[in-house]
Amino acid sequence: MGKKKTIMVILLLAAAVISSSERPLSAETGSKQTLWVFNPSGESDSFPGVFVDDVIKNVMVTQHLSGPPLAAQFPHQRIEIIEAEAPFEAVNELFYKRGWTDGLPIIPPTLERVKEMLRGTDRFSTELVGIIEPMKGKATVEKIAINAVMAGARPEYLPVIIAAVETIADPDFDLYGVQTTDESVTPLLIINGPVVKDLNINYGFGALGPGWQSGPNATIGRAVRLVINNIGGAWPGTISLSGIGQPGKYTLCLAENEGANPWKPLHVELGYDKESSTVTALRTESVYNVFGEDLAELASVMGSLGSRMSAARGAGCVGVLLGPYTAKALAAKGWTKEDVKRYLWEHGRIPLSEWKTQSLIGTTVPEWAKQYADKGSIPVVAKPEDIVLFVAGAGLPIPQHVYFPTWVQNVGPGKVTKEVKIPANWKKIIEQGKE
Amino acid sequence: MVDAKPFFSDSKSSAAGAGVPDLQIVALSVAATDGLPKADLERVAKGSVREIVDGLTKAASTVTAPQAPSQPKRAEVLSYTGKDYAEAIANMEKFFLTNRWGDGLPIIPPTEEAVEEMLKGTDLPRDQVVGIVDPKKGIGTVEKIAINAVMAGARPAYMPVIMTAVQALTDPAFDLYGVQCTGGLTAPLLILSGPIIKDLDVNFSYSTAGPGWWANSTIGRAIRLILINLGQAWPGINDMKDVGNPAKVGILIAENEVQTPSGWPSLREQEGQGKDVSTVSVYASLSYRQIGCIYGDPIDYIAGEMKTALNSQADQWGEEVVVVFSPTNAEIVAKNGYTPDKIRQALFEKGRVTRKYFGPRPLGTVAIAHAIPKWIDDLPDDGLVPTVPKVEDIKVFVAGGRGPGCGFFIDRWGFGQSHFLTREIKLPPNWNDLLKDLQGWETPVEVK
Numbered sequence: 001m002g003k004k005k006t007i008m009v010i011l012l013l014a015a016a017v018i019s020s021s022e023r024p025l026s027a028e029t030g031s032k033q034t035l036w037v038f039n040p041s042g043e044s045d046s047f048p049g050v051f052v053d054d055v056i057k058n059v060m061v062t063q064h065l066s067g068p069p070l071a072a073q074f075p076h077q078r079i080e081i082i083e084a085e086a087p088f089e090a091v092n093e094l095f096y097k098r099g100w101t102d103g104l105p106i107i108p109p110t111l112e113r114v115k116e117m118l119r120g121t122d123r124f125s126t127e128l129v130g131i132i133e134p135m136k137g138k139a140t141v142e143k144i145a146i147n148a149v150m151a152g153a154r155p156e157y158l159p160v161i162i163a164a165v166e167t168i169a170d171p172d173f174d175l176y177g178v179q180t181t182d183e184s185v186t187p188l189l190i191i192n193g194p195v196v197k198d199l200n201i202n203y204g205f206g207a208l209g210p211g212w213q214s215g216p217n218a219t220i221g222r223a224v225r226l227v228i229n230n231i232g233g234a235w236p237g238t239i240s241l242s243g244i245g246q247p248g249k250y251t252l253c254l255a256e257n258e259g260a261n262p263w264k265p266l267h268v269e270l271g272y273d274k275e276s277s278t279v280t281a282l283r284t285e286s287v288y289n290v291f292g293e294d295l296a297e298l299a300s301v302m303g304s305l306g307s308r309m310s311a312a313r314g315a316g317c318v319g320v321l322l323g324p325y326t327a328k329a330l331a332a333k334g335w336t337k338e339d340v341k342r343y344l345w346e347h348g349r350i351p352l353s354e355w356k357t358q359s360l361i362g363t364t365v366p367e368w369a370k371q372y373a374d375k376g377s378i379p380v381v382a383k384p385e386d387i388v389l390f391v392a393g394a395g396l397p398i399p400q401h402v403y404f405p406t407w408v409q410n411v412g413p414g415k416v417t418k419e420v421k422i423p424a425n426w427k428k429i430i431e432q433g434k435e
Numbered sequence: 436m437v438d439a440k441p442f443f444s445d446s447k448s449s450a451a452g453a454g455v456p457d458l459q460i461v462a463l464s465v466a467a468t469d470g471l472p473k474a475d476l477e478r479v480a481k482g483s484v485r486e487i488v489d490g491l492t493k494a495a496s497t498v499t500a501p502q503a504p505s506q507p508k509r510a511e512v513l514s515y516t517g518k519d520y521a522e523a524i525a526n527m528e529k530f531f532l533t534n535r536w537g538d539g540l541p542i543i544p545p546t547e548e549a550v551e552e553m554l555k556g557t558d559l560p561r562d563q564v565v566g567i568v569d570p571k572k573g574i575g576t577v578e579k580i581a582i583n584a585v586m587a588g589a590r591p592a593y594m595p596v597i598m599t600a601v602q603a604l605t606d607p608a609f610d611l612y613g614v615q616c617t618g619g620l621t622a623p624l625l626i627l628s629g630p631i632i633k634d635l636d637v638n639f640s641y642s643t644a645g646p647g648w649w650a651n652s653t654i655g656r657a658i659r660l661i662l663i664n665l666g667q668a669w670p671g672i673n674d675m676k677d678v679g680n681p682a683k684v685g686i687l688i689a690e691n692e693v694q695t696p697s698g699w700p701s702l703r704e705q706e707g708q709g710k711d712v713s714t715v716s717v718y719a720s721l722s723y724r725q726i727g728c729i730y731g732d733p734i735d736y737i738a739g740e741m742k743t744a745l746n747s748q749a750d751q752w753g754e755e756v757v758v759v760f761s762p763t764n765a766e767i768v769a770k771n772g773y774t775p776d777k778i779r780q781a782l783f784e785k786g787r788v789t790r791k792y793f794g795p796r797p798l799g800t801v802a803i804a805h806a807i808p809k810w811i812d813d814l815p816d817d818g819l820v821p822t823v824p825k826v827e828d829i830k831v832f833v834a835g836g837r838g839p840g841c842g843f844f845i846d847r848w849g850f851g852q853s854h855f856l857t858r859e860i861k862l863p864p865n866w867n868d869l870l871k872d873l874q875g876w877e878t879p880v881e882v883k
Binding site for chain 1: 439519520521524532538539540541542543544546548549587588618619620622638640641642643644645646647648649650651652653656659663670671674675676677678679680681682683684685686688721722723724725727728730731732735736739740743744746747748759761763834835836837838839840841842843846875876877878
């Protein structure tokens with residue numbers, strides 16, 4: 001009992017004093033500390049020398065929109081010097097007021113931290129990775145690294161974060177639509193390959209959040225959100241008019257539990273080598289909890305109006321996370337992954353009676369679905385292959401699944417996979433990260 | 436104690452939390468004890484009878500009752516050093532991480548000064564216990580709450596909301612133990628109503644349930660950190676959520692009263708509170724289903740979603756569900772003469788599923804079905820069951836910005852144990868001074 005109490009005491013205390021080597025930093029010292037921090041905001045691809053913030057500020061003024069209190073008010077340079085008694089807090093406050101955070105604390109992107117972050121890649125820091133919609137900010141390796149520091153990511157996560165930025169910058173993802181619609185869409189990032197083990201990316205308990213265990217999941221997903229916000233300039237309430245938002249917009253990133261997948265892992269199915277690592281981004285509108293011994297309940301959730309967007313357009317891809325327990329049971333019965341997809345595609349359909357009262361495009365049956373509507377229901381995607389099926393979960397013997405409906409406007413399948421470019425000195429980077 | 440094998444670590448952890456760290460636990464070779472027909476359970480238990488007898492007779496547990504929190508300990512102060520401020524912070528992060536403090540995202544260092552500052556947000560003594568946080572029964576003193584609030588990035592003026600939310604979450608009627616430890620993907624959701632929304636610049640419009648606003652993000656996260664650090668619910672050890680839930684980052688939704696149709700009472704008034712007070716409600720949420728209703732009647736749409744949700748988890752039947760209307764959809768239904776009361780009534784009638792989704796009969800043979808009343812069991816297979824026991828269990832309010840494709844139907848977790856609770860937020864006497872601290876932080880919310 002004595003032993004246990006000690007643990008409780010230690011675990012329950014959480015007050016700290018931060019001090020420099022000479023003297024503790026406290027109010028009465030009155031000493032100012034200096035931080036040199038990088039600018040995380042995107043430079044416009046359309047207007048050279050202009051930051052996306054300037055473009056948004058213009059829109060705010062001319063269209064009388066509200067926005068962050070210090071929008072576009074910052075020295076227009078790469079590095080800025082911040083002096084304060086508590087510079088960590090000062091940077092947090094300043095960056096929030098400029099619209100550069102998600103509202104949660106960030107790590108100030110200091111010279112040291114960003115340099116340290118760039119250790120995670122062998123690409124040039126000036127290399128352009130992608131143009132981020134809707135304000136068309138330039139995502140260079142350095143800008144991505146700055147936002148990754150702010151998100152709390154570690155240097156060894158950087159190659160995955162860069163690959164993730166490549167996925168959302170791909171026109172097939174339609175980030176412009178995603179960031180400007182009134183619906184709440186966010187990228188779901190699925191990580192595959194050896195990098196999952198290298199970085200301890202969580203595919204089990206709490207993989208979708210939260211937790212000390214999910215450091216990579218939480219911070220990789222958040223880094224991508226900050227890239228979208230800061231480089232793409234999609235400020236909620238100003239540019240991004242997503243009506244209600246969704247929890248997954250903070251971060252939504254997990255790995256596939258390849259060991260528990262009785263079939264081909266997602267990246268191998270998509271044509272990548274088993275030894276390569278990939279990031280797959282899906283346009284995701286929500287995260288539906290599904291619990292059911294057989295696939296019938298999964299199919300019934302898929303065949304609801306949650307799937308209206310892809311059903312209306314006959315385009316886009318939906319995501320299905322199958323729990324290890326059910327995947328194993330199905331495989332034991334001789335089901336292939338294709339069988340599962342076909343079953344869900346054939347049984348998870350929106351009844352015509354429901355569609356007619358609630359359609360996104362009026363009461364008419366969409367052209368593409370007319371051939372199926374004769375039988376009384378509408379498939380949620382055009383073909384079984386448009387169901388992105390992967391296995392995740394800790395493997396509790398419970399039939400826990402998740403359904404990720406999608407959002408579709410006009411452009412792109414909303415499913416993009418990019419290979420993670422592993423730097424030459426990867427082993428060393430990983431070793432350093434473990435320290 | 437007898438439990439299913441996969442929950443062994445959970446049982447161990449629970450026993451330790453209850454003050455019986457060396458309790459004999461017999462792990463049965465079954466997936467879960469819940470949901471198993473009683474006959475099967477008996478058969479499996481018989482197979483483990485030797486272990487059960489051993490557990491009862493040998494190595495008696497040292498049973499020590501959990502000690503009453505007579506004098507909660509003041510938080511100790513730790514010191515971190517480095518060649519500069521940034522390095523000291525990095526060392527602190529490393530230490531916190533190895534102690535499982537935090538949620539994997541950056542925190543603000545809870546220095547003595549910052550915690551003192553945070554305590555200005557309340558007039559309660561720092562040793563006062565606000566709630567005992569399950570599952571490990573961490574003592575949620577005002578001070579501990581303030582420490583976690585600092586870490587989350589919250590401001591002192593948010594303290595009254597955070598403390599009231601802790602009070603509600605630790606109320607037995609919320610079943611925090613279940614919420615924290617279940618394998619179901621639940622996450623506590625906070626809903627704010629009243630004048631405090633304007634006072635604190637909480638976002639009630641576009642993206643209220645998403646990132647971008649200091650108040651929403653940090654109040655929600657302060658609760659998450661309290662649940663992790665004080666309740667000590669850790670994924671895979673005693674938090675058995677198989678894949679987790681993104682809402683566990685900590686979500687706070689605020690009511691959009693500005694665009695609520697005239698004649699509709701606010702959420703707090705519907706919950707029996709005064710119009711002039713502010714309230715926080717807590718809810719064990721599961722999935723955030725968007726109401727993407729562009730043509731047609733939003734009521735039919737929501738009823739459809741209710742049915743699908745119930746199909747997929749009929750065993751959760753028993754408590755409240757939450758419907759969040761976007762201003763646009765609220766306007767549409769208000770034009771058709773609906774008020775929250777009428778909406779509830781309509782959804783109660785329309786959002787029904789047949790008895791067969793509740794599983795094989797009689798339900799009494801399935802351990803998990805304890806919450807399902809007999810009248811449901813007695814229905815014929817095609818008999819209809821409403822989504823909730825009582826009409827008033829459907830909670831209705833307006834939040835978010837304009838747009839037809841917005842709003843949520845949020846289904847529940849709970850097995851009839853975890854209830855939607857609303858608590859009044861008591862403001863300290865220095866409230867107006869506290870609000871001065873927020874000046875210059877306002878990110879105005881667009882209302883069009």
